[in-house]
Amino acid sequence: MAIQRWEWGWQWRAACRGEDTVLFFPPSRPEMKDERLTRERKAKALCAVCPVQVECLEYAIRTREPHGVWGGLSEMERRSMLRAMDRDLSLVEPLDDEGEDEPAS
Numbered sequence: 001m002a003i004q005r006w007e008w009g010w011q012w013r014a015a016c017r018g019e020d021t022v023l024f025f026p027p028s029r030p031e032m033k034d035e036r037l038t039r040e041r042k043a044k045a046l047c048a049v050c051p052v053q054v055e056c057l058e059y060a061i062r063t064r065e066p067h068g069v070w071g072g073l074s075e076m077e078r079r080s081m082l083r084a085m086d087r088d089l090s091l092v093e094p095l096d097d098e099g100e101d102e103p104a105s
Helices: 009-013 033-048 053-062 075-090
Strands: none
Touching: 009 053, 033 053, 053 075
16 A cells, blocks of 8 residues: 655745744734734744745735735735736737737727
8 A cells, every 4th residue: 555645845844834823814803903913014024034935925826815924925915916917917918829919900
C-alpha cells in the first residue's frame, strides 16, 4: 500500500506559520475600527518580512479568499484589487482565432 504525503508547498515557509490566527482574522464579535487597524497593522508587519508573501497573495486572489490578511493585504484591499483587475480585463479586446486583434466595427 502506497503512503500519500500531503505537501503544502509555500505554506510551510510562511512567517505566520504557528502564529495565532486572531492576528490575521477578525474576531467573531464586532470589532472596533481602532482594534481592526491595530490587528491588521501587526499582521501586515509579519507579512512584510515573509519569504512567501507573493505566493500567499496570489493564493488569496486566485481563490478570492473573503476573510483576513493574506499576502500583506486585508480583505478590503484585495476586494479593491480584484475589482480593478476585473475592470482592466473588461478593457482587453478579444483575439480572433489566429491570435490577432479583431478589427473594430
